[in-house]
Amino acid sequence: MKIYxxxxxxxxxxxxxxxxxxxxxxxxxxxxxxEHVGDTDLGVLGQDIGDRKIHDRDLExxxxxxxxxxxVTTPSLxxxxxxxxxxxxxxxxxxxYRPAEGRSLSAMISGSNRVTLKEYQSPTELPEVFEQFxxxx
Amino acid sequence: MKIYxxxxxxxxxxxxxxxxxxxxxxxxxxxxxxEHVGDTDLGVLGQDIGDRKIHDRDLExxxxxxxxxxxVTTPSLxxxxxxxxxxxxxxxxxxxYRPAEGRSLSAMISGSNRVTLKEYQSPTELPEVFEQFxxxx
Numbered sequence: 001m002k003i004y005x006x007x008x009x010x011x012x013x014x015x016x017x018x019x020x021x022x023x024x025x026x027x028x029x030x031x032x033x034x035e036h037v038g039d040t041d042l043g044v045l046g047q048d049i050g051d052r053k054i055h056d057r058d059l060e061x062x063x064x065x066x067x068x069x070x071x072v073t074t075p076s077l078x079x080x081x082x083x084x085x086x087x088x089x090x091x092x093x094x095x096x097y098r099p100a101e102g103r104s105l106s107a108m109i110s111g112s113n114r115v116t117l118k119e120y121q122s123p124t125e126l127p128e129v130f131e132q133f134x135x136x137x
Numbered sequence: 138m139k140i141y142x143x144x145x146x147x148x149x150x151x152x153x154x155x156x157x158x159x160x161x162x163x164x165x166x167x168x169x170x171x172e173h174v175g176d177t178d179l180g181v182l183g184q185d186i187g188d189r190k191i192h193d194r195d196l197e198x199x200x201x202x203x204x205x206x207x208x209v210t211t212p213s214l215x216x217x218x219x220x221x222x223x224x225x226x227x228x229x230x231x232x233x234y235r236p237a238e239g240r241s242l243s244a245m246i247s248g249s250n251r252v253t254l255k256e257y258q259s260p261t262e263l264p265e266v267f268e269q270f271x272x273x274x
Contacts, residue, residue: 010243051247055245075213080217081243085221088225108191109218111187111192
């Protein structure tokens, strides 16, 4: 099973440690193509290989994946773009969101019937979410 | 000519006055389907009509549009999602970005060959950008 994990890079790395934990949990189910998103040493500039290369490689990975799992708490153009593509391509999409006062999730995500949205507060809640989502297909 | 304008709503309204000016300029070229994005009275919660309705209406508008023009300086999941869809549907996409120290644009936008990216600092630079982009097709 190939899983594409999406999280914010250039919009801020404040959740990097959380992404690391999500990637760690997802690896129990298969190959995580985008393990670098959970690399806590990766800064807001991301990988230094040229933007065209990053874009084309990531879209190839997304195309080849069986699932898209996205952490959507930190608003990110790239994550939104990938969700837009994946829903268009018929991929199962799981979005993880931590509600808090002062923020609200885009209606493009919460209002899409092609997205499974799970709210949570701690990564300890995620094993059950992944079990349900990744095993039910 | 139908133009879909995209800008941040729930990720923050700090650029709302700029969106208003962009919508004003775009109206010289045709109908702007999403004029509410430039409404400076619209808060971060957006319109109160239900997220499913917003999502489906916006995608219908996007599908019916001739162009997508997106202000991408404030990172937004919804704007990224719409760019992902529009590039998939073969729509001409113009992204407007104000570079500044401490921020960098997603590689999914800067690295896409289906996106025309224009950097600018002031809306006074935009008439020339729109003239080129909207008249050349």
